Amino acid sequence: MTGPGPLVPQGSGDPRADMRAAAEALSRPAGPSGPRMTSDLSIDEELVLHSIGWEPVELVGGSSMHSVPMGVWNWGQGEISYASVAYARSFGAAVQRLHEACSHAGGHGVVGVHVEWSVEPHHIDVALVGTAVRPVGATGLGSDPIFVSDLSGRDFTLLRSAGWSPLGLAAGASFVYAPRRSMGAAMQQSGQNVELTNYTEAMYAAREAAMERMQEAALQLGGTGVVEVKVTEGPMEFARHAVGFTAYGTVVRLLPDGHRNLGAQMVLPLDDPVVSFDAASLRS
Amino acid sequence: MAVPAESPDELPEAAVRRFDEGAFSSGLTVPDFAACLQMGLEPVGFVQGYCVMQWQWYGMSPMGGGGFGYQWGGVRGYSETFNCPHGMVSAEHRSWGQNYEQSWMEDAWASGFTTAYERMVDEATSAGAHGVVGVVDTSAPLSDLGVVEFKVQGTAVRVVDGAPPADGRPWTTYLAGQRLAKLVEAGYAPVAVTATVASVGVWANCITQYLTEGSGSLYGGATPGAEIVQTVKAQTAARRIATERIRSQLGRDSLHGASLTTTRTERGEGDATVECILRGNRVRRFKDFDPMPAPRPTVRLL
Numbered sequence: 001m002t003g004p005g006p007l008v009p010q011g012s013g014d015p016r017a018d019m020r021a022a023a024e025a026l027s028r029p030a031g032p033s034g035p036r037m038t039s040d041l042s043i044d045e046e047l048v049l050h051s052i053g054w055e056p057v058e059l060v061g062g063s064s065m066h067s068v069p070m071g072v073w074n075w076g077q078g079e080i081s082y083a084s085v086a087y088a089r090s091f092g093a094a095v096q097r098l099h100e101a102c103s104h105a106g107g108h109g110v111v112g113v114h115v116e117w118s119v120e121p122h123h124i125d126v127a128l129v130g131t132a133v134r135p136v137g138a139t140g141l142g143s144d145p146i147f148v149s150d151l152s153g154r155d156f157t158l159l160r161s162a163g164w165s166p167l168g169l170a171a172g173a174s175f176v177y178a179p180r181r182s183m184g185a186a187m188q189q190s191g192q193n194v195e196l197t198n199y200t201e202a203m204y205a206a207r208e209a210a211m212e213r214m215q216e217a218a219l220q221l222g223g224t225g226v227v228e229v230k231v232t233e234g235p236m237e238f239a240r241h242a243v244g245f246t247a248y249g250t251v252v253r254l255l256p257d258g259h260r261n262l263g264a265q266m267v268l269p270l271d272d273p274v275v276s277f278d279a280a281s282l283r284s
Numbered sequence: 285m286a287v288p289a290e291s292p293d294e295l296p297e298a299a300v301r302r303f304d305e306g307a308f309s310s311g312l313t314v315p316d317f318a319a320c321l322q323m324g325l326e327p328v329g330f331v332q333g334y335c336v337m338q339w340q341w342y343g344m345s346p347m348g349g350g351g352f353g354y355q356w357g358g359v360r361g362y363s364e365t366f367n368c369p370h371g372m373v374s375a376e377h378r379s380w381g382q383n384y385e386q387s388w389m390e391d392a393w394a395s396g397f398t399t400a401y402e403r404m405v406d407e408a409t410s411a412g413a414h415g416v417v418g419v420v421d422t423s424a425p426l427s428d429l430g431v432v433e434f435k436v437q438g439t440a441v442r443v444v445d446g447a448p449p450a451d452g453r454p455w456t457t458y459l460a461g462q463r464l465a466k467l468v469e470a471g472y473a474p475v476a477v478t479a480t481v482a483s484v485g486v487w488a489n490c491i492t493q494y495l496t497e498g499s500g501s502l503y504g505g506a507t508p509g510a511e512i513v514q515t516v517k518a519q520t521a522a523r524r525i526a527t528e529r530i531r532s533q534l535g536r537d538s539l540h541g542a543s544l545t546t547t548r549t550e551r552g553e554g555d556a557t558v559e560c561i562l563r564g565n566r567v568r569r570f571k572d573f574d575p576m577p578a579p580r581p582t583v584r585l586l
Binding site for chain 1: 322323324325414415443444445446447449450455459463465466467468469470472473474475494495496497498499500506508509510511512515516519520523527530531534536537538539540541542543544546548562564568570571576577578579580581582583584585
């Protein structure tokens, strides 16, 4: 077995030669390669990150679970504060742990964060996993605070190229009772096709509270907006008389140099999918 | 058909006959097939490895009911004790709890995965392959009786005009086709698929029990709405064990395209099993590459 060989110069431009060189390299012990990294990014994301001078460092994660006391999902009025607070605290603690893991790994931020959360009758769980990244070759922590973002490597690149910077994840949630109808209203609506305003109003109340909390969190981070907002809404599976609304997204801020026009070019791909004729389209 | 032996020379007779027939088989899509040909990889055969494990202790609480396979003296790795703040209350009171690494479950998972993986590689070796691309692995219950099937499969390939692996064992990767081509172009050589599981059991103390069940504590200490610290520590430990184990296997190589999934299975009264599966492509840098130019934004006229 031979010793570690020199790295092959870049730019052969011949995929067959590259593949042969890669296979040959495996017959030698690992050479003096660069810093070891772990990443859940795709090769496309890693390449596009490199194009703006960033590189993956390490796979990092954080999670939290907060208790929801028994009985809070029973019939009531107004917001189910225990659940809303448990969601906020779980999200906040998970983000904080992701920050710590990123800092420990020497990252300047985390991209492509997968957000998994669940609302159970007695606890709310949040788990975050992403890849810590840093400017290529950077050592130590950056001057800016660590950012956490659920944007993909591709979206992170696009955002930075346009003169914007991700700051963190902002989340908001609200869980609200849909109040019982009065006996009179229930009898009056019996057998009718009518709006159940108690549910509609509960949905609106939950939505306004959750969105406001998310935006407040964004402002606290010093952001000017939230992109890629994901929302869920609807009655709770285990308590159909309660509705929930959750929202989270990546907080962004314009960098001092201002917005840069990307000058996007229009392209007409030649691999269009075949669109078959649909007779139903003639009716409209 | 006999169970595949350890040596690739002792593959099942039907497998040997199949590989000797001359026609290749492949699990690649047509675009991936085309990309592999473009980079000088010719498919040799569709290779698979199976291992069905009896898993009597799977999912059972070792300290509660059942307990098959529990090795009181053989537990290794992480453990952390959570004492009750209340003192002696009653015989039913959970006066202490513990998080413990379920090493016997990790070993069983590793045994099943590794055996299936090695059987796949044996098939590829027997077929004269240099590598296996597009690997897919699964582990799923085969029945309700604690039987788990591990399956690893992929497409064995040969590098045209390339040297065979020095040790005769083909390299493997979850990637295929275009993504593999870009990986190699970016300067990484695929070494092997790698996967591990970390399993941590939660034997809840009284506080964890109260908080997980949402019930209050007559004796204090379980603030309504508080964080369930013991369970969170189990999740954190499971992630740490999995990532540290993979990193210890990497040497100077890197892990690319990783997938980290954590699941928590409740056992009642706050007890739970937290499992973390980490898998990815072990890759080795073999050449430098210059960063590609900044991408040009486009708007597709679809």
